[in-house]
């Protein structure tokens with residue numbers, strides 16, 4: 001312990017620079033931020049599945065941790081009484097081609113990142129080996145169309161994910177309020 | 179299915195403890211640094227000078243002459259906020275399940291963090307960029323979902339009117355039918371903060387988050403206060 005403490009002190013200077021990023025916790029639990037490489041499990045895992053609904057449309061988000069092999073999420077399904085259809089989507093930031101866009105065509109170039117955002121259906125979401133892929137607002141998401149239920153915060157529903165290699169996984173989405 | 183990260187099994191306990199210790203030392207180091215540097219950085223600064231997460235265009239856009247058409251046909255709303263307040267204007271559409279609800283939801287949470295007197299001076303106006311799909315009733319229900327008390331649904335049935343309002347703010351959009359008949363919609367995701375003089379004093383790009391929006395609004399109110407007390 002004495003030695004490791006010394007070592008720690010020696011690395012202190014180097015660590016200080018990076019410390020701001022990790023500063024929130026002194027606890028030894030929840031160390032996921034720095035352990036993904038060494039703790040890389042062999043199995044693909046899905047966590048933090050949540051959903052949001054507004055009227056007849058909705059979105060499901062989650063974190064997918066890649067396994068030992070490269071994989072891809074190719075299909076998603078939800079019970080018929082939740083939504084009529086579930087699709088894999090991606091929100092993309094595109095360059096606004098001013099000739100095609102209505103509105104501000106006199107914006108005079110970059111005004112600090114107000115790019116054009118649009119959604120498109122994707123055939124699959126790649127999950128490289130050992131990497132974490134986030135389905136999150138403004139990026140990949142499962143889009144729910146023709147939502148049939150009036151989902152309340154805290155409600156849960158099944159989401160069936162089909163991966164190329166890992167096969168079918170059933171996970172539970174928890175609804176967040178608007 | 180177990181979705182937790184089985185870290186305890188993979189990483190030996192002692193290694194974790196040491197890492198925790200290192201991290202504590204790092205935090206301590208940062209704190210010491212901050213103690214030394216902060217007073218320097220804060221020299222001559224007060225709360226009103228706090229940096230904003232949003233951005234302001236130069237020259238500051240003036241929308242004081244712009245009128246916003248209410249979706250229910252009952253009239254118009256000036257783009258300028260009520261006295262001493264802020265009007266938050268957004269251009270979106272109701273079938274947008276990802277970007278629009280995220281922004282509206284973040285904004286709702288941001289407004290909630292303000293003290294009651296300030297909260298009462300903030301309202302939200304969402305204009306549909308897809309008036310063909312977003313009929314008045316649907317749009318009103320959408321806005322009410324987030325802002326039942328302080329939200330206004332805006333809709334112009336004439337595309338030229340929509341283009342004029344969006345253009346004044348610098349918002350852009352496009353709605354084109356796809357092969358399957360559903361519309362392909364693209365839009366700029368910014369949220370515009372308009373003050374009572376009709377100036378777009380701040381703009382938040384998509385993804386700024388509730389916390390930053392809330393602290394920006396608090397800063398704007400604080401600046402008002404310090405300006406009026408001078």
Ligand SMILES: [Cu+2]
Nearest residue numbers: 089119143276
């Ligand atoms: Cu989508």
